[in-house]
Amino acid sequence: MRRKASLVLLACAVFCAALAPLVRWYAFPRLAQIPANQYQDMVLEARNATLLDYGTLRAKKVPKVTIVQTLKGDVEAAKKIGRTAGRPVVVWDSLSYVQGPDGTMVSKVPERYIFDAHSQDPVHATGEMVDGDPVKREGIEFKWPFLTQKRDYEYFDAQTRTTNPIHYRDTRTFRGLTVYYFEQTVPWTKVPMPKTMPVRGITPESVARTGTTRWYTTVRRFWVEPVTGAPVYGEEVHQEELRGGTLLGGRAKVTAFAGHVKMREDYIDHTVALVRHNRTLVLALTSYAPWGSLGLGLSFLALSLWLEARARRPQDPAGTRTQEPEPVSA
Numbered sequence: 279m280r281r282k283a284s285l286v287l288l289a290c291a292v293f294c295a296a297l298a299p300l301v302r303w304y305a306f307p308r309l310a311q312i313p314a315n316q317y318q319d320m321v322l323e324a325r326n327a328t329l330l331d332y333g334t335l336r337a338k339k340v341p342k343v344t345i346v347q348t349l350k351g352d353v354e355a356a357k358k359i360g361r362t363a364g365r366p367v368v369v370w371d372s373l374s375y376v377q378g379p380d381g382t383m384v385s386k387v388p389e390r391y392i393f394d395a396h397s398q399d400p401v402h403a404t405g406e407m408v409d410g411d412p413v414k415r416e417g418i419e420f421k422w423p424f425l426t427q428k429r430d431y432e433y434f435d436a437q438t439r440t441t442n443p444i445h446y447r448d449t450r451t452f453r454g455l456t457v458y459y460f461e462q463t464v465p466w467t468k469v470p471m472p473k474t475m476p477v478r479g480i481t482p483e484s485v486a487r488t489g490t491t492r493w494y495t496t497v498r499r500f501w502v503e504p505v506t507g508a509p510v511y512g513e514e515v516h517q518e519e520l521r522g523g524t525l526l527g528g529r530a531k532v533t534a535f536a537g538h539v540k541m542r543e544d545y546i547d548h549t550v551a552l553v554r555h556n557r558t559l560v561l562a563l564t565s566y567a568p569w570g571s572l573g574l575g576l577s578f579l580a581l582s583l584w585l586e587a588r589a590r591r592p593q594d595p596a597g598t599r600t601q602e603p604e605p606v607s608a
Contacts, residue, residue, distance in 0.1 A: 287582035294575030298568040306563040311395035312368045314356040319348045324537025332477045337533040346375045359403045366395035385472045408436045417441040422507035438467045452501045453550045462498040469494045490523030505557045513540045
């Protein structure tokens with residue numbers, strides 16, 4: 279019986295040892311994926327900002343500018359592109375909607391972002407765009423890869439339609455989570471006018487005829503939880519200017535928007551709670567299950583060897599005693 283039990287335990291040890299790398303290297307890439315039907319929104323605010331009054335074309339201080347960002351997954355488009363690409367993909371339709379302190383629209387910029395469901399690498403397909411302009415993204419946007427590393431990444435900037443490095447600076451603690459801090463500076467760059475302008479009758483084409491151009495710079499900062507690759511907090515020091523042309527009445531430039539954009543507090547709390555939950559799920563696939571399976575396999579192996587050793591130990595027959603010879607009588 280001991281021999282049979284040791285063989286069963288040995289088989290269990292082999293199974294657990296084989297399961298550990300399978301969970302980490304086979305199951306993890308297939309199970310840790312961004313859901314194709316994900317929907318989320320985020321509200322950011324810039325308090326005491328500078329905003330252009332399009333009625334007077336003068337910049338003025340305002341108490342608050344609000345940016346509402348939404349991401350909505352297109353499941354059908356993801357299935358179609360995924361079949362062509364030969365891998366699971368996610369298609370996000372996003373909208374960045376900026377409104378002034380009175381709730382009026384300042385700008386709205388739609389995007390379609392197509393990327394690999396696990397690695398977050400861009401997937402190029404028809405429909406990839408920013409504000410109606412076709413683009414070919416390189417680098418990440420919105421989210422870092424699972425198991426983010428302490429290194430620089432290429433990050434796509436939707437305003438300039440260019441990709442530039444976003445630099446790892448250091449490791450910090452944010453709301454009890456260990457996070458990696460990344461920072462990117464986009465220098466002053468000429469960028470397109472939004473397709474949707476805040477004043478009826480004014481279009482990008484009509485502004486272009488005046489010779490006025492739009493320029494932009496930002497310092498972008500993210501606090502990224504490295505296991506999930508999800509930013510738990512982000513902010514930008516954002517500046518936009520209109521420069522030159524007859525629209526400005528002889529002025530060289532005017533500030534269109536300037537402010538320190540930060541996530542609203544209630545959205546920070548929601549994001550941190552969501553990331554804590556997802557972090558546990560990712561760790562289960564990358565750490566808890568593989569190492570637990572390996573440890574269990576070693577325990578089974580040790581128990582199997584112990585039982586085998588006991589089974590091979592020589593034993594005296596039960597009840598056998600050594601008797602002294604009786605004396606022989608003459």
